């Protein structure tokens with residue numbers, strides 16, 4: 664079953680086009696949305712939240728059309744935006760008192776626990792908080808109404824490495840009951856290496872893939888070989904090629920085909936998600 668279904672979404676801005684993007688966010692898992700700056704991650708997330716109206720396509724969230732304004736199902740969603748959405752002249756405690764009544768499932772004990780865990784002083788004014796503190800506060804608020812679906816736009820941006828890791832552990836714990844789903848965007852692929860079950864990769868408004876992380880890592884392979892092997896036909900086999908002083912390094916999206924083509928004349932390595940993003944994005948830039 665899917666918590667989110669994005670079907671054929673298109674959205675055009677002046678110098679940007681999100682082109683026919685289709686993917687699903689399966690219930691009970693963590694899906695990471697990756698892509699470089701300007702790929703369209705925030706646009707997709709805002710469309711899922713009903714904050715951006717797609718030109719074409721449809722989006723279902725928890726079984727409802729995403730365009731259904733402030734439908735009740737929205738209480739089931741914990742949303743962390745890439746912009747601060749709070750009245751920053753209020754203290755964190757005062758702001759919470761405004762937000763909590765909107766959520767019937769608000770858990771005050773959990774909120775107090777998260778504030779303590781994240782070392783956030785309740786009386787501090789939001790405008791006096793650091794970027795990381797504001798992000799932690801948004802996470803505390805989102806988790807305290809026990810949402811079935813957590814949607815976060817770059818939640819790890821601005822967090823120090825220690826809290827970043829603790830947050831990822833917290834999220835992994837959050838979905839342990841199989842009823843919760845998380846979608847989060849990031850351009851830090853190591854966040855996904857740690858906790859994502861599914862990865863959706865967007866580049867220049869186009870979907871590159873949406874698959875299980877293990878499936879992606881099985882399909883792609885990094886090849887290292889001598890320069891003499893690299894002619895134009897061979898280049899076309901790869902997602903991207905980087906020439907080095909002594910040879911080349913290239914990424915293939917077809918491990919089986921590549922291994923049967925090169926046999927043992929090259930070296931093979933398991934690429935990381937960062938390698939996959941690097942070669943894909945670099946190649947797309949060269950083609951423009």
Ligand SMILES: Nc1ncnc2c1ncn2[C@@H]1O[C@H](COP(=O)(O)OP(=O)(O)OP(=O)(O)O)[C@@H](O)[C@H]1O
Nearest residue numbers: 676677679698699700701702703704705706707850
């Ligand atoms: N309201 C808007 N009007 C015009 N252009 C917009 C608007 N919103 C987004 N864009 C453009 O759409 C493109 C995608 O932006 P988006 O914020 O979705 O990317 P992103 O992948 O979230 O990037 P980042 O990682 O830098 O946050 C960018 O070129 C951006 O300038």
